[in-house]
Amino acid sequence: MYPETIYLDNAATSFPKPPEVIHAMLEDYKRFGVSPGRGSYDLAVRAEELVNGIRRQVTDFFSGYDPNRVIFSYNATDALNTLILGLAEPGIHVISSRLEHNSVLRPLHHLREHGIISLDLVPFDSQGFIDPDDVKKAINPKTSLVIINHASNVMGTIQPVQEIGRICHEQSVAFAIDVSQSAGIIPVDMKSWHVDAIAFTGHKSLLGPTGIGGLALRDGLDIPASRFGGTGVDSYSLFQTSDYPYRLEAGTINVLGIIGLSAGLAHISQVGIENIYRHEMDLLNKLRDRLSALKRLRLYCCDSLINHLPLLTLNIEGMNPADLGAILDGDFNISVRTGLHCAPLVHEDLGTTPHGSVRFSLGLFNTEEHIVAVEKAFKTILE
Ligand SMILES: Cc1ncc(COP(=O)(O)O)c(C=O)c1O
Numbered sequence: 001m002y003p004e005t006i007y008l009d010n011a012a013t014s015f016p017k018p019p020e021v022i023h024a025m026l027e028d029y030k031r032f033g034v035s036p037g038r039g040s041y042d043l044a045v046r047a048e049e050l051v052n053g054i055r056r057q058v059t060d061f062f063s064g065y066d067p068n069r070v071i072f073s074y075n076a077t078d079a080l081n082t083l084i085l086g087l088a089e090p091g092i093h094v095i096s097s098r099l100e101h102n103s104v105l106r107p108l109h110h111l112r113e114h115g116i117i118s119l120d121l122v123p124f125d126s127q128g129f130i131d132p133d134d135v136k137k138a139i140n141p142k143t144s145l146v147i148i149n150h151a152s153n154v155m156g157t158i159q160p161v162q163e164i165g166r167i168c169h170e171q172s173v174a175f176a177i178d179v180s181q182s183a184g185i186i187p188v189d190m191k192s193w194h195v196d197a198i199a200f201t202g203h204k205s206l207l208g209p210t211g212i213g214g215l216a217l218r219d220g221l222d223i224p225a226s227r228f229g230g231t232g233v234d235s236y237s238l239f240q241t242s243d244y245p246y247r248l249e250a251g252t253i254n255v256l257g258i259i260g261l262s263a264g265l266a267h268i269s270q271v272g273i274e275n276i277y278r279h280e281m282d283l284l285n286k287l288r289d290r291l292s293a294l295k296r297l298r299l300y301c302c303d304s305l306i307n308h309l310p311l312l313t314l315n316i317e318g319m320n321p322a323d324l325g326a327i328l329d330g331d332f333n334i335s336v337r338t339g340l341h342c343a344p345l346v347h348e349d350l351g352t353t354p355h356g357s358v359r360f361s362l363g364l365f366n367t368e369e370h371i372v373a374v375e376k377a378f379k380t381i382l383e
Helices: 019-032 042-061 076-087 102-113 132-138 161-170 255-271 273-292 321-332 344-350 368-382
Strands: 070-073 093-097 118-122 143-149 174-178 197-201 213-217 297-300 311-316 337-339 357-361
Touching: 019 042, 019 255, 042 070, 042 213, 042 255, 070 076, 076 102, 076 143, 076 174, 076 197, 076 213, 093 102, 102 118, 102 143, 102 344, 118 132, 132 143, 132 161, 143 161, 161 174, 255 273, 273 297, 273 311, 273 368, 311 321, 321 337, 321 357, 321 368
Parallel strands: 093 118, 093 143, 143 174, 174 197
Antiparallel strands: 070 213, 197 213, 297 311, 311 357, 337 357
């Protein structure tokens, strides 16, 4: 990164990473960078122990169930495909929402188009929240999965998943949440929220590198494998092993990424998740207040910043968001994300299709000077 770049695209991926994460990745990979669980030599056993320790760390972080039910994947998209395709028995009904990212919408759409599932997508209100009652009303005798984006990557609104979890629990419907945006900023509590599965990605606010993500599952939620291959166990059989976590981890896992994820989680614990949230929301409040005083700006879903993540989506009236992003980048060295943010239905409902909007998302390393620089840039652009 050029020293003067102001990076405000942390909802895409957090950048830069804490030096402690980079350091741990180098040091631990130097010592344990072999294929875990595939050999009986000492180093392979120690690498397996390291990875299993990190499964425990992930379980604790999400107040999950069993470390063996933590499945490592490439990212949230990969984890969500494993979950959705694995659970898609012909004839089932699935409930999701119009707030979802394409990593949920596309596998569900694919299954519906092929006549495998039926699907209902619940709406969100003018402030970006789902009504749990809409989920309740959509449940029918064939419903076997409700899958909801915990926090919108376009509007930043945090959804009432505790309430939805309670409804699903009462109706014996599996409940999954996509915590790609929330994990690492606000605590996630699988057990007390009655969540059966979470899908996470390591490279956003969990502060790890790209290429690592995963699932944490409740014991008893069985996910058949939808990919097959080497696991290091039951190798005599041509059937995929049914043992967790290996049944859903075909092929050699990403040891370097898992080490980075672990270091990211450790960093969050050290700084304190509530301190991270306070810091980033303090900056968001300042950004919102400074920008909302400007004319011709349209801010989306941030009248109240309660139950909100540190991200802000906006447009300048009469200006293509791609042009605004290019000017912020080219003239002011401010990196933001423009367009549809892989959440096309959100933009359809906001009336911002086809060009989308500009998203500012704050991270651990942003400062008040960055907010002042954004305000200055907007004043110049609006002149
Ligand atoms: C809500 C949400 N879900 C899923 C994803 C996909 O994450 P990944 O690209 O790491 O698979 C994202 C990434 O932007 C997201 O914001």
